[in-house]
Amino acid sequence: MSTIACCTSFTWGYLARALVLSRTLRAVHPEWQQTALVVDAPAAGADAALAAFDRVVFAADLGVPAFPAFLFRHNLVEACTALKPRLLAGLLDAGADGAIYLDPDIAVFHPLATVLRALEQAAIVLTPHQHVPNDDEQAIRDGERTAQLYGVFNLGFVAIRNDTTGRAFARWWQGRCESDCRDAPAEGLFTDQRYCDLVPALFPDVAVLRDPGCNVASWNLSRRRLSSDAEGRLAVEGSPLGFYHFTKIGGVGDVMTRRYAQNTLPLELATWWRREVAAAGVPGLGDRPWAWDSFADGTPIPPGLRHAWREEPALRARFADPFAAGPGSLAAWAAAERADLFAPPQGA
Amino acid sequence: MAGDVFADLARHVDRAFYRHLYPDIAATGLDPVAHWHGHGLAERRRPNVWFDTAYYLDEYPDIAQARIDPLLHYVRHGRGEGRRARPRQASALATLAEARPAAARPVGYDAPANAPILDATQLAARLIAAMAAHAGPLARGGIGLLVAASHDRYIDVTGGIQLVLADEQAACAASGTTHLHLAPAIARLCLADTVDPPGLLQVTLDGVFQGLVPAAAAVEAIAAVAAAMPERPRRFAVHSPLGHRTDALRALAEACGPDAVYWLHDHTSLCEGFTLLRNDLEACHAPPAGSMACRICVYGAGRAEHQARLRALFDAVPFHVLAPSRPTLDLWLARAGLPFASARVCEPATLAAPEHHAGAAATDAARRDDGPLRVAFLGYPLPHKGWPLFLDLATALALDPGAAPLKLYHFAARDALRPMDAVTSVAVRVGAGARLAAVEALARHAIEAVIVASPWPETFSFVAHEAVAGGARVLALEAGGNVAAMVRRHGAGRVFPTGDDLLDHLLSGRAGEEIRAARPPARPMLLPGQGSLGFLHALLGADAR
Numbered sequence: 001m002s003t004i005a006c007c008t009s010f011t012w013g014y015l016a017r018a019l020v021l022s023r024t025l026r027a028v029h030p031e032w033q034q035t036a037l038v039v040d041a042p043a044a045g046a047d048a049a050l051a052a053f054d055r056v057v058f059a060a061d062l063g064v065p066a067f068p069a070f071l072f073r074h075n076l077v078e079a080c081t082a083l084k085p086r087l088l089a090g091l092l093d094a095g096a097d098g099a100i101y102l103d104p105d106i107a108v109f110h111p112l113a114t115v116l117r118a119l120e121q122a123a124i125v126l127t128p129h130q131h132v133p134n135d136d137e138q139a140i141r142d143g144e145r146t147a148q149l150y151g152v153f154n155l156g157f158v159a160i161r162n163d164t165t166g167r168a169f170a171r172w173w174q175g176r177c178e179s180d181c182r183d184a185p186a187e188g189l190f191t192d193q194r195y196c197d198l199v200p201a202l203f204p205d206v207a208v209l210r211d212p213g214c215n216v217a218s219w220n221l222s223r224r225r226l227s228s229d230a231e232g233r234l235a236v237e238g239s240p241l242g243f244y245h246f247t248k249i250g251g252v253g254d255v256m257t258r259r260y261a262q263n264t265l266p267l268e269l270a271t272w273w274r275r276e277v278a279a280a281g282v283p284g285l286g287d288r289p290w291a292w293d294s295f296a297d298g299t300p301i302p303p304g305l306r307h308a309w310r311e312e313p314a315l316r317a318r319f320a321d322p323f324a325a326g327p328g329s330l331a332a333w334a335a336a337e338r339a340d341l342f343a344p345p346q347g348a
Numbered sequence: 349m350a351g352d353v354f355a356d357l358a359r360h361v362d363r364a365f366y367r368h369l370y371p372d373i374a375a376t377g378l379d380p381v382a383h384w385h386g387h388g389l390a391e392r393r394r395p396n397v398w399f400d401t402a403y404y405l406d407e408y409p410d411i412a413q414a415r416i417d418p419l420l421h422y423v424r425h426g427r428g429e430g431r432r433a434r435p436r437q438a439s440a441l442a443t444l445a446e447a448r449p450a451a452a453r454p455v456g457y458d459a460p461a462n463a464p465i466l467d468a469t470q471l472a473a474r475l476i477a478a479m480a481a482h483a484g485p486l487a488r489g490g491i492g493l494l495v496a497a498s499h500d501r502y503i504d505v506t507g508g509i510q511l512v513l514a515d516e517q518a519a520c521a522a523s524g525t526t527h528l529h530l531a532p533a534i535a536r537l538c539l540a541d542t543v544d545p546p547g548l549l550q551v552t553l554d555g556v557f558q559g560l561v562p563a564a565a566a567v568e569a570i571a572a573v574a575a576a577m578p579e580r581p582r583r584f585a586v587h588s589p590l591g592h593r594t595d596a597l598r599a600l601a602e603a604c605g606p607d608a609v610y611w612l613h614d615h616t617s618l619c620e621g622f623t624l625l626r627n628d629l630e631a632c633h634a635p636p637a638g639s640m641a642c643r644i645c646v647y648g649a650g651r652a653e654h655q656a657r658l659r660a661l662f663d664a665v666p667f668h669v670l671a672p673s674r675p676t677l678d679l680w681l682a683r684a685g686l687p688f689a690s691a692r693v694c695e696p697a698t699l700a701a702p703e704h705h706a707g708a709a710a711t712d713a714a715r716r717d718d719g720p721l722r723v724a725f726l727g728y729p730l731p732h733k734g735w736p737l738f739l740d741l742a743t744a745l746a747l748d749p750g751a752a753p754l755k756l757y758h759f760a761a762r763d764a765l766r767p768m769d770a771v772t773s774v775a776v777r778v779g780a781g782a783r784l785a786a787v788e789a790l791a792r793h794a795i796e797a798v799i800v801a802s803p804w805p806e807t808f809s810f811v812a813h814e815a816v817a818g819g820a821r822v823l824a825l826e827a828g829g830n831v832a833a834m835v836r837r838h839g840a841g842r843v844f845p846t847g848d849d850l851l852d853h854l855l856s857g858r859a860g861e862e863i864r865a866a867r868p869p870a871r872p873m874l875l876p877g878q879g880s881l882g883f884l885h886a887l888l889g890a891d892a893r
Binding site (some may be wrong): 032109229230232234241259267 | 433436437440441444447529626627629630632633635636640641642644645821
C-alpha cells in the first residue's frame with residue numbers, strides 16, 4: 001500500500017490526547033500522512049501544537065450542508081463521530097490508497113503491520129471490542145453484553161482501501177451518520193459505531209482484524225495479557241502491541257482497567273498515557289468549553305432542546321440559526337415556551 | 349457491642365497495626381476494637397493491613413448507605429458474596445503512584461547540622477597524619493590511601509553497600525591503609541552533574557566523620573598527599589556514583605592514580621532506576637534505552653543522558669569492574685556496553701561450611717522442628733524487597749487461620765518494623781559493630797524459612813546470606829537475581845517462578861515438611877569480605893599480612 005492517510009477527530013478538550021496519538025504514530029509510521037479534524041471553533045494559540053499534523057481541517061470547512069443545523073442536533077461526542085465518515089471519504093477522494101481513522105485517545109507502540117496486511121486483502125478493516133469469548137459472569141456483562149448495546153466493533157479504529165467497495169462503505173456510513181448519529185443504545189443507535197455491526201453483511205471484502213495487539217483497551221483486557229521482553233518490546237498474547245485505546249482513562253476506564261488487568265502493564269500504560277497527555281497540554285485550550293455547547297451569548301444549550309430540534313421539523317423551519325441569541329431566537333423561544341427543557345435532568 | 353460482634357471484630361481488628369498506624373488512639377489507651385467499631389469506621393480508618401475501609405464503602409454504596417460495620421459485613425457476608433476487601437493490584441497501584449525519576453523526588457539532607465567545612469590544606473593535613481600513624485613501611489604491594497565514594501555516609505546507615513564499605517574500612521585498618529570515604533552532603537539517587545553550584549562532600553576518615561569538603565578541595569588534598577608521601581600509593585573505588593558529579597569522580601580517580609575500581613552493587617551503571625524494575629514494578633532486564641518498555645517507564649526519559657554521563661566517566665577512567673555476583677556481571681557485560689580494564693566477580697561476603705571452620709556453631713540450642721513453621725521477612729519493608737508478598741501471606745493467614753501451620757516474624761531495625769498482631773516483630777540492627785546481629789537473631793528465634801522475594805535482579809543480597817547463616821531456608825523468586833542464584837548454588841532453599849507460586853507453596857501445608865527435611869544439620873558461617881582491598885592487593889601482588 002503506497003500512501004496511507006491517517007486521521008483523527010477531536011475538540012480542543014482532546015487536543016493533548018490527539019498530540020500524543022500524533023507523536024506516537026509518527027514514531028513508527030513517519031510515512032503516513034496525518035490529518036486532524038478539529039470539531040471546534042478555531043482558537044488562538046493552537047497553531048504551534050497543530051503543526052504536529054500534516055494537515056488540519058476545521059469542521060466548519062468540511063462542507064456539511066446546513067452546518068449549524070447539523071451541529072445543533074449533536075452533542076460533542078455525537079458531532080465528533082458523525083463527521084468521521086466524511087473525513088475518511090475526503091481522504092480517499094484526495095487519492096490516498098488507504099485511509100485509517102484512529103481515535104484521539106489511542107497511542108501507537110509498534111508498527112501496524114497486521115493492519116497494512118489486512119488492508120491488502122480487504123477493503124474494510126474493523127476491530128472487534130472482544131475477539132475471544134469470556135467465561136466470567138461480570139466480564140460477559142462488561143464485555144459482550146455492552147458490545148451488544150454499543151456495537152460489536154470499536155470504531156476508534158477503521159481502515160478503508162481506496163477501491164469501489166471501500167468508497168461505497170464510506171459513502172453509506174457517511175449517509176447514516178449525517179442523518180442520525182445519536183447516543184441512544186435503547187433505540188439501536190450508538191453514534192457512528194452501532195451502524196458498523198451491519199458492515200460484514202452489507203459489504204464484501206470486510207476483514208475482522210483479530211490481532212490481539214490492535215485496539216487493546218479496558219474492554220478486552222480480560223482476554224488480552226500484555227507482556228514485555230528483555231529487549232523492551234511490548235506484546236499482547238504474543239503479538240506486538242500495535243495500538244492501545246485509553247478509553248475513559250481518568251474515569252470509568254480506570255475501574256475497568258484495574259478490574260481486568262492481568263498484570264501491572266495496563267496500569268503502567270494508563271499512568272504513562274496520563275502523564276504524556278498532561279505534558280502535551282496547551283495552556284488555555286484543554287479546559288476550553290466546546291464552541292457549540294452554548295448559544296451565541298454563552299448560555300448553555302440544554303440537551304433536551306437539541307432533542308426537540310432534532311425531532312420537531314417546525315422548529316428547524318422557524319429558526320435558521322439555532323445558536324443565535326436575543327429576540328426572535330430559538331434560545332429566546334425556548335426560555336419562554338419550554339422552560340422545562342432547562343430544568344436539570346432527573347437524578348442529577 | 350454485642351458479644352458475638354466483639355468476638356468477630358476482635359479476630360479481625362489488628363490491635364498492634366491499629367495502634368502503630370494511629371498513635372493518637374494508642375495514646376488514649378482505648379481498645380482498638382472498641383475504637384474501630386465506635387468511631388474508626390466512620391473516620392474511614394484501616395482496621396488491619398488487608399481491609400481498605402474507604403475502598404469498601406466507595407465500591408459498595410449499599411454498605412455505606414446501610415451504615416453497618418463494613419469490616420463485620422465483609423467477614424460475615426461480603427467475602428462469601430465475592431466482594432473485595434481492597435482494590436485489585438492495590439500494592440502495584442500504590443507503587444505506581446509513587447514512582448518518579450530520582451531527580452523529581454525531594455532531596456534528602458544527609459550531612460549532620462553544623463558539620464565543619466574543611467579546605468584542601470586541612471584535609472591534606474588530616475590524611476597525612478592518619479597515614480603517618482600507620483607505623484612502619486608498607487608491605488610490598490600495599491596501599492597507603494584508599495579513597496572510596498558512595499551515595500551516603502556508610503557509618504550511619506544500614507544496608508548492603510554500607511556493609512561492604514565497613515568491611516573495606518576494617519580491612520584497610522588491618523593492612524595499614526588509610527580509608528577516606530566521600531559521600532555527597534545532599535543525598536540524591538541520581539547523578540548530580542547538573543546541580544549548581546557543585547555540592548559538598550562528606551568526609552569520613554578511617555571510619556570517623558570529619559566534616560564537609562568541596563570536591564575540588566578533596567582532589568587538591570589527595571594531590572598534596574601524593575606529593576608529600578609518594579612512597580604510599582593511592583587507589584580509588586566507586587561504590588556508588590549517585591549524588592556525585594561524574595566530573596568530580598573522574599578528577600578523584602585521576603588524583604588517586606591507576607587501578608580505579610567500580611562496584612556493581614546495584615544497576616546504576618545501566619539505568620538511573622537502579623533496581624531495573626520498570627516503573628518500580630516489574631523486572632525490565634535493562635532493554636535498549638529507546639525501547640518501548642523504557643518509553644513507558646518513569647526512568648526512560650532520562651536514561652540516555654544518564655548513560656552518556658557514565659560513558660564519559662568510563663571512557664576517561666579505565667575501571668576494574670567488580671560485580672558482587674556472577675548474574676550481575678553477566679548482565680552488565682551483556683547490557684552496559686561500557687569500556688573497562690577488567691571485570692570480575694568479587695563477593696562482598698561468603699558462606700563457608702561449618703566443618704571448615706573450627707568454632708563455628710554447628711547446632712543451636714534454639715533450633716527445633718516442632719510447632720508451626722517459623723517464617724520470617726528480614727529487613728526494610730519495601731516493595732522492591734518483596735514486602736507486599738509477605739503482607740499477602742499475613743493476609744491469607746488472617747482470613748483463614750487454619751490455612752497452614754505458619755508463624756510469621758519480621759526482623760528489622762526498630763523504626764522499620766510494622767507491628768501486626770499476627771507477626772512477631774524483632775528489632776535488630778546490623779552494623780560494623782554488630783555484623784552478625786541478624787544471623788544471631790534468626791538463629792535465636794529458630795527461624796526455618798526467610799522470604800527474600802525481591803522482584804529485581806539483586807546483585808548480592810546480604811539478607812539472603814544472613815538467612816542461610818541464620819539456619820533458615822531461603823524462599824526466592826526467579827526474578828531475584830543473585831538471591832535465586834545463591835539459593836541454587838548453595839542448595840539453600842527454593843526458587844519460585846512467581847510470588848503466587850511461593851504463597852501457594854507456603855499455604856499448601858506441605859511446605860513445613862519439605863523445609864524441615866531439607867535443613868542442613870549445621871549452619872554455615874558468613875564471612876565478611878575486604879571490599880575493594882582484597883582485589884587491589886591481589887592485583888598489586890601484595891604480600892599477605
